[in-house]
Amino acid sequence: MTTTTDTARKTATVETAEAPEPPETTWQTMRRGLALSPELRVGLAGTLGLALVYMVGRAAVPVAVQQGIDNGIVDGLDLGVIWTVVAVTAAVLVVTTLCGYLMMRRLFTVSETALANVRIRAFRHVHDLSMLHQQSERRGSLVSRVTSDVDQITQFLQWGGVILVINLGQLAVTTLVMFAYSWQLTLVVFAAFLPAVFVIRRLQRRLAGAYGVVRQRTGALLGAIGESVVGAPVIRAYGISGRTARRLDEAIDGQRRAQQRAIRISVMGSSVGELAAGLALAGVVVLGVTLGADRTLSIGEVTAFLFLVTLFIQPVQIATEVLNEAQNAIAGWRRVLDVLDVEPDVADPGEQGRELPAGPLDIRFAGVRFAYPGGPPVLHDVSLEIPAKSRVAVVGETGSGKTTFAKLLTRLMDPTAGQVLLSGVPLERVRFASLRSRVVMVPQDGFLFDATVAENVRFARPELTDEQLAAAFTELGLADWLDALPSGLHTCVGERGEALSVGERQLVALARAYVADPDLLVLDEATSAVDPATEVRLQRTLDAVTRGRTTLAIAHRLSTAQAADEVIVVDRGRIVQRGPHDELVRDPESVYGLLYASWLEQTR
Amino acid sequence: MRLTAGESVASRTSRDVLVRGLAVLGRAIREEPRIFAVAVSSSVLFGAMTVASAFVVGAVVGDVVVPAIERGAVGVGGLALAAVALFGISVLRVAGIFGRRLGAGYMQYRLQAAYRRRVTRRYLELPLAWHHRNATGTLLSNANSDVEAAWYPIAPLPFAVGTLVMLVGAVASLFVTDWALALVGLAVFPALFALNVAYSRRMAPRQARAQRLRAEVSGIAHESFDGALVVKTMGREAQETDRFAARAGELRDSLVAVGRLRGVFDPLLETLPSLGTLAVLVVGTIRLRQGAITVAELISVAFLFTVLAFPVRAIGWVLAELPRSVAGWDRVSRVLDATGRMPYGDTTLDVSEPRPASLTFTGVRFGYEPAEAHLPGTEVLGEVSFTVPAGKTVALVGPTGSGKSTIAALAVRLVDPLAGTVCLDSVDVRRLTAASLTGTAALVAQVPFVFDDTVRANVALDRAGIGDDDVWAALRLAEADGFVAALPDGLDTMVGERGTSLSGGQRQRLTLARALAGRPRLLVLDDATSAVDPRVEAAILAGLRSSAAGAPAASILVVAYRRATIALADEVVYLEQGRVLARGRHTELLATVPGYADLVTAYEQAEVDPAKDETYDEVAPVTSGLKIEVDR
Structure with a gap:
C-alpha cells in the first residue's frame, strides 16, 4: 500500500540558517525577554544574594594564604594562628558552598519553568499565526523556534549566564580584595589586561561573524542531507547519486571549514588572555618586590596577589568563551521573541467574538x-x-x-x-x-x-x-x-x-x-x-x-x-x-x- | 526520532558505557592519529607549564620576594629572571593552548565531516526498501546530530589526557618536594577525580532522559506544524498545545533534575581544591617547623592546588559526554553497518540506434516488511505479469490502493520484487548497470520532487549530453517552457527548497521535463499529469509516441484514471488488490470486466443513474450513529 513515490512528499525536517540578525542590542533583547517572562524575576534578589556569598568563597583562599604567611609563618612559626585561619576559612567555605548549591537550585528551577512557558507560548503562537505566515517560514525554522532556540536560551542562562555572573562577581570580588592589598599592583594587573580586553572585543566581533557563517553553513548542510533523504527515489531513478554525493560533500566541507575558521579566531582570543595573565604575573612580581622592599607590602600580601592574579585570569578567559555562546543565545532569544511579537493577522476575536447562529449556515x-x-x-x-x-x-x-x-x-x-x-x-x-x-x-x-x-x-x-x-x-x-x-x-x-x-x-x-x-x-x-x-x-x-x-x-x-x-x-x-x-x-x-x-x- | 539516547543508555550499565565510550574514543584516535598527537602533546606542554608555574611562583616568593622584603633591597638580576621566567611560562602555555584547542577542534570537525560523508554515502547506496523502514526524522538526525554526539567528547579529550599526565607529574613533583605534602595531594587529587567520576555517572542518565524528551518535544512540534492546516481548520490548537505542553513539562522537570545535580557537584568541585590548599597550609607549617621544607616549597604546593583545580574538570567533561557519544555512535553505526544492497549488474543494453524499450513483468510479487517483527507484513502485489511491447503505450488502471505506484517503482527498479522478474528488452533489470538502467527508463512520480537548485539543474541533473537546447526542448514538450521563460532568471532561477516558489502543476511539469530530457526509451508516468491540462497530456503522449521519423520514440507505462489518457493506450492492465484482473484493449475490458467498467465509467453512471442518490438518501442518516441531527 505504501507507494515508493510517496516518499517525495516527506517534508524535510530541516533546521535552517538564519538571516542576519536585526540591529537590536543584546541589552534590548534581554529586556524584551525579561518583560515576556516575569517568572525569571521571581526571587531574583535572593538568588543574586546567594551568588554573591558563593563568590566570596573564591577569594577566601588567597586571603587565608596571606593571613597564614604574614601572621603564622614569617613572624615566627605559629601553628595556632594557622589553625585558626584554616578553621575560619573552612567554615566560610562550607557556607559559601551551601549558598552555591541553593543558588543553582533556585536558578535552575526558575529559569526552566520560565522557559518551558516561553516554549509552550511560542508553540501556541505559531498555531495562531495565519496560514500565510506559517507558509512563508520554512517549517524547520518554526520548529527550531520552540526547540533549539529555547534550548540555547536555557543553555546560556544556566551554563553561560551563571558562569558569567559568577565570573564577573569573582572579578569584582577579586578586584576589591586586590585594591585592599595594594592599589599599585591592581593597576599593574589592569594595565596588563586592558589591551587584551580590547583585542578580545575585536576578536569577539569577528567571532560573531564567523559563528554566523557556521550557522548558515549548518543550515545548508541540513538542507542537503534532507534532500538526499527525502529525494532518495528521484536520486535512484535518475542515477544521480554521484551528483548528490558531490553536493553533500560541498555542504559538509563548507560547514567544516566554517567551524575551523571560527575556532581559529576563538583560540586567538584565549591566547591573548593567557599572555596578558603572564604579563600581569611578571609585573606583579617586579612591582611587588619593589614595593615590598619599601615595606609597603608584606610577603603574605605579595603572595596573595599572585594567587589573586590567577583568580583574575580565569574569569576573563571563561567570560570570553561564554560571551561567544551568549551571542548565539541572544540571537535565539531574539528569534523566539520576534515570533511571539508577530500579531496574528487573522486573529481570534476571543471573548468579544460572537457565536455563529444555530442551524445550517x-x-x-x-x-x-x-x-x-x-x-x-x-x-x-x-x-x-x-x-x-x-x-x-x-x-x-x-x-x-x-x-x-x-x-x-x-x-x-x-x-x-x-x-x-x-x-x-x-x-x-x-x-x-x-x-x-x-x-x-x-x-x-x-x-x-x-x-x-x-x-x-x-x-x-x-x-x-x-x-x-x-x-x-x-x-x-x-x-x-x-x-x-x-x-x-x-x-x-x-x-x-x-x-x-x-x-x-x-x-x-x-x-x-x-x-x-x-x-x-x-x-x-x-x-x-x-x-x-x-x-x-x-x-x-x-x-x-x-x-x-x-x-x-x-x-x-x-x-x-x-x-x-x-x-x-x-x-x-x-x-x-x-x-x-x-x-x-x-x-x-x-x-x-x-x-x-x-x-x-x-x-x- | 525513534531511537533515542535514553533508551539505549538506560539499558546498559555505566561500566559498559565507559568501556564502549573509550572504544569510540580509540576509534577517533586511530582515524586522526597525527592531529591527536599534536593536540595531546600541546596539552601535556600546557600541563607541564601549569605545574612549572606553581614552582616558579614558589621560587620567586621564596628566593626573590622574601629576601627582598626581609633585606629591604631588590636584587635586580633575580627579579628580572623571575619576570622572564613567569612570562616565558605564559608564552609556552599559550603555545600549549593553541595546539590543544586547535587540534581538538580540527579533530572533532574532521571526524564529523568524515562520518557525515560516510553516513550519507550509505544513504545513497542502501536500497529504497531500507529507506522505507526508517523514518525521515531518524535518517536526518543520524547524519546530523548523532554524528555530532558521537564525536562530542573529542573537544575536551586532549585537555583531559594532558591533565592526566599533569596530575601524575604534579604528584611526582610533590613527592620530590616533601612526602607529607605529597600525601595531601594523594588525598585531594584522587578525591577530585572520584568526585568528577561520580558526577558524570549520575549525570549521564539524567542527561540522556533530557535528551530523549528534547527529541520528543521536537518531534511533536515538527508533526504539529506540518499538520498546521488540519489543526487550524479543525480548531484543535488548544489540544495540540496541551499535547506539546505535557511533554515540554516533562522536559522541564528533567532539566531541573539535571540542574539540582549540578547544584550539588559544581560547588563541591570548586571547594575541594580550596580545602586542599588549607590542608597544605597546616601540613606545610608543621613541616616548615620541622625544617623539612622551605617557604618557597610551601607556596609552590599551595599554588599548585589552586591552578590544578580547573583542568581536572576536563576529565569530568569527557566522562560526562561518553554516554551520549556511545548512543550517537550506536545509531551512526546502525547506518554504516546496515545490510541490504541493491547491486547493479554488468549488462548494458544495446542503444546503437534510439528505439523504444520493452518492459515485461513475469510473476512479480512484492510486499513490505512489517514495521515491527510481530506484525504481519503487507502484500502489495501478487503474481503480476504483463508486457509493455516496444513502442506501445500501456495504461495501468485500478482502484485506490491497488498497487499501481508499486508497479511503477518496480519498472524502473527503485525496489526489487520478492519473486518474479522485471525485464527491460528481455534483460532482467537486476543484471543491468546503473547507467544502462537510468538511461533506458525514466519515472515521473505522482508527487513531484524538486531540488533546491536552478530550473536548469533540476531538468538536466548534471547528466551528460543535456545542454540548454535539450533542456528547452524538454520543457517545451512538457509545456513548461512558457512559465520558465517568464521566471525572473529563466533557466537560472532558483526554485527554492522543495520548489516552494512554484505551483503544484509547475512542479509536476518540471519533473516531467526532467524525465523527457534524458530521452528515455521507456517512460513511466505514475499519475504524473493530474495537474496538467488533458490537452497538454495528450500532446505530450502523442509527441512521445511518434518521433520525427514517425516511429515511436519511447514505450510508455502510464498510471491513469482519465479516460482520455486510457483511450490513448494500446493496452490496459486492470489491477485490483495487487493482482492483474484483466488485460486488453479499453473497449474489450469495458465490455467484459464489470469492475473496470464501473471504475472508468463511474462519472457517466453517476449521471445516468441519479436514482441511486435517493436510496442513499434514505439509508445514510438512519444508520448514522453520530449524525444524530441533520437539521439543527
Missing part, C-alpha cells in the same frame, strides 16, 4: 478582494450569496482563484477588502471556537498524524468510540476499504500517513471531517487522488449526509459540479457564471461550457 461574500502580500490581485470584487443547506461547486482553471475562495470562507486568510459573512455574521467577529466547530475544510493534502486510522479520524472528536468510527466509514461507503487494511481501524498510517497511498490518505481526511459534523463543509479538491468509482460513491454518500448542511466543494473533476445544486465558475479572479450544471452547459462557448467539453473529452 448561509454564505455571503460582499465586495471581497484578495491579493497575496506583494502579489497581483487573486480575487476582484466578488459578491455572492449562497443559501443555507445548498451544495455548491466552485470550478475554474488552475490559478483562477477558486482555492482562495475556500481559504477566505474558512478564515484561513482575511480578504484584502470586503467582507465574508456566515448567516449574517462577519467572519472576523466569529469566535474561533465557534467557527472551527461549525465550519470544517478538507484540504487537498489531508495531513495525517503518525498514529492509527482511528486516532486520526477521532482528531476533532476524541470522545467517539471505535464503533462510531466504524459506523462513519460504513456511512461513507468505505467499510470494504477499511476492512482491507491490515489492522482495520487500528492500522498505523505512518509518518505523515505514508503507509497509505495518496488517495487513501484523502479518504481518512474526509472521514475525519465527516465525523467532525460541521454545518458548513468546505472540500478543497479533497478527493483528487481517489479513483473515480470511489469518488462517485463518496459523492453520493456525501450528498446524502450533507443534506441539512451547507457544502462548498472546490472541484477538480466536473462530476462534482454535475451533482451540485449550483455551480460557481471562477475565471481570473472573477465569478463569470453561476447556476445549475444543466443550465450552464447550454452555452458551449462559455467558460463552463469549454471546461465541460474538456472534461467529457477526458472521461469518455
